Amino acid sequence: MSVADAATPVPLREGLFTIPSRRGALPQLHGSECPQCRARFAGPRVICLECGRRGLSPCLLSPTGTVWTFTIVRQTPRGSVMEAPYAIGQVKLDDGPVVTAALVGVPLESVRVGLPVEMTLHPVRTNDDGRRVVAYAFHPHGEKAGT
Amino acid sequence: MSNDVVVLGVGLHPFGRFPEKTTEDLGREAAIAALDDAGIEFKDVQAGFLGRVGGTGPPVGVGMRVFGELGQHGMPITNVELACGSSSRALMLAADTIRAGSADVAMVIGVEKMERGMLQVGGAGSTNYTSVMGLNVMPAAYGMMAQRHMAEYGTKPEHFAQVSVKSHRNALHNPYAQYRIAITLEEVLGSRMVCDPLTLYQCCPTSDGASAVVLASADFARTRTTRPVRMLAWAGGSPMYVAGREGLGEGPTGLVAKRAYATAGAGPEDIDVTQVHDAFTPGEILTIEELGYVKPGEGGPFVWEGGTEIFGRCPVNTDGGLLSRGHPMGATGGAMVTEIVRQLRGQAGARQVSEPKVGLVQNAGIGGVNVLIFDR
Numbered sequence: 001m002s003v004a005d006a007a008t009p010v011p012l013r014e015g016l017f018t019i020p021s022r023r024g025a026l027p028q029l030h031g032s033e034c035p036q037c038r039a040r041f042a043g044p045r046v047i048c049l050e051c052g053r054r055g056l057s058p059c060l061l062s063p064t065g066t067v068w069t070f071t072i073v074r075q076t077p078r079g080s081v082m083e084a085p086y087a088i089g090q091v092k093l094d095d096g097p098v099v100t101a102a103l104v105g106v107p108l109e110s111v112r113v114g115l116p117v118e119m120t121l122h123p124v125r126t127n128d129d130g131r132r133v134v135a136y137a138f139h140p141h142g143e144k145a146g147t
Numbered sequence: 148m149s150n151d152v153v154v155l156g157v158g159l160h161p162f163g164r165f166p167e168k169t170t171e172d173l174g175r176e177a178a179i180a181a182l183d184d185a186g187i188e189f190k191d192v193q194a195g196f197l198g199r200v201g202g203t204g205p206p207v208g209v210g211m212r213v214f215g216e217l218g219q220h221g222m223p224i225t226n227v228e229l230a231c232g233s234s235s236r237a238l239m240l241a242a243d244t245i246r247a248g249s250a251d252v253a254m255v256i257g258v259e260k261m262e263r264g265m266l267q268v269g270g271a272g273s274t275n276y277t278s279v280m281g282l283n284v285m286p287a288a289y290g291m292m293a294q295r296h297m298a299e300y301g302t303k304p305e306h307f308a309q310v311s312v313k314s315h316r317n318a319l320h321n322p323y324a325q326y327r328i329a330i331t332l333e334e335v336l337g338s339r340m341v342c343d344p345l346t347l348y349q350c351c352p353t354s355d356g357a358s359a360v361v362l363a364s365a366d367f368a369r370t371r372t373t374r375p376v377r378m379l380a381w382a383g384g385s386p387m388y389v390a391g392r393e394g395l396g397e398g399p400t401g402l403v404a405k406r407a408y409a410t411a412g413a414g415p416e417d418i419d420v421t422q423v424h425d426a427f428t429p430g431e432i433l434t435i436e437e438l439g440y441v442k443p444g445e446g447g448p449f450v451w452e453g454g455t456e457i458f459g460r461c462p463v464n465t466d467g468g469l470l471s472r473g474h475p476m477g478a479t480g481g482a483m484v485t486e487i488v489r490q491l492r493g494q495a496g497a498r499q500v501s502e503p504k505v506g507l508v509q510n511a512g513i514g515g516v517n518v519l520i521f522d523r
Contacts, residue, residue, distance in 0.1 A: 113299075
């Protein structure tokens with residue numbers, strides 16, 4: 001394994017989001033786009049919710065959006081790598097889909113409805129090979145990535 | 148001959164923690180209470196429906212086991228799961244069965260035994276991404292509804308807290324309730340924060356409990372009672388995709404309510420007493436808006452000013468609601484119906500609304516929503 005490979009983080013789950021190789025590029029969520037009506041959805045979908053077309057195309061979703069709503073979770077759920085208190089929110093991406101994700105890199109008291117955010121990688125643990133395992137999260141525009 | 152479906156009997160097992168009792172025990176005791184209330188024998192029941200989510204106890208076929216405790220005369224039994232809306236959906240299916248002429252008498256049992264602690268959708272310790280990332284937290288879903296409502300309409304944390312104060316006060320007069328203690332606004336707001344702005348006392352407990360409802364055709368009911376409660380209208384729904392529009396609340400309650408009102412030939416102004424799904428305090432504020440009792444955004448001040456109190460303009464959750472009566476998930480819909488029936492019969496004692504004629508139940512579960520209207 002090359003030095004560069006060892007430095008590349010591993011996603012918490014394969015196929016959910018991209019890990020950019022280029023400095024300054026943002027991670028993106030994998031989604032689906034309808035070739036007929038252009039509606040977009042988070043994750044894999046076979047049938048379009050908007051027009052009913054079967055057979056959607058894979059796409060990468062916009063890495064930027066705004067916080068539609070949020071809350072601060074004050075009790076660590078069993079089995080979670082997040083430690084309370086932490087913020088989570090529903091983020092409306094600029095190309096339409098709404099996704100629920102952790103909101104990081106912002107003081108809890110500054111999280112608000114309407115906050116412009118972008119996708120970032122969030123470290124969750126180190127795996128047995130000593131590589132960083134990362135999840136996707138959102139943070140305010142222009143924040144330095146947490147990894 | 149009338150096409151009416153009537154509620155012949157209702158019964159509950161108290162809600163709370165009963166580690167010494169099995170799922171079957173809870174269900175049987177509620178069922179016996181409902182049979183006695185209806186004045187019938189179990190052999191009169193021609194179809195059984197059981198609402199239950201999961202909880203602890205038998206993993207499958209719980210309907211055969213619980214109904215089997217009462218007797219075995221070969222009637223069809225159907226297990227119904229719609230998360231926290233399971234037994235109200237079971238009741239709709241039972242009513243459809245009677246209306247279709249497939250049975251004269253049908254019985255719904257709702258039952259659940261739950262573990263303590265914060266409810267995590269998908270189960271605590273699940274390895275799916277959202278569980279690992281701490282996103283599948285039930286109170287967080289309602290906390291996010293509350294935050295959006297606050298941002299959009301200026302609703303205040305104390306408006307939500309007031310729902311809990313009112314519910315606990317009502318539950319003082321409900322012998323079947325899990326929590327029969329009065330709490331002040333300061334105590335609600337001062338309890339541990341769970342998911343902002345929701346504090347601990349704004350979250351329903353997990354519970355053990357059971358409910359049972361006997362439905363009958365009007366013709367059958369005539370042999371038992373002269374003035375039954377009618378199940379006037381019922382409608383159900385599930386999440387609707389509308390591009391660019393994010394919905395607040397669990398499921399399309401507004402749309403489902405419109406369909407139920409149309410069937411009943413009634414409107415929000417005709418409803419005298421209501422049960423809504425207040426698993427967390429935003430449930431009451433958002434739902435009274437969706438039901439059309441108040442305009443969008445007016446729910447918070449309406450609750451704050453006492454509009455949903457027993458003697459308010461729209462009494463809501465007169466038995467303490469999920470917040471104080473408790474929320475054994477599969478049993479909740481039947482418990483809501485039980486309270487409406489007792490109110491319409493004038494049997495609600497110290498929590499009795501003044502001469503209600505029409506009552507409404509709204510029960511929701513992970514996107515599924517049911518609205519049922521009753522009259523007498």
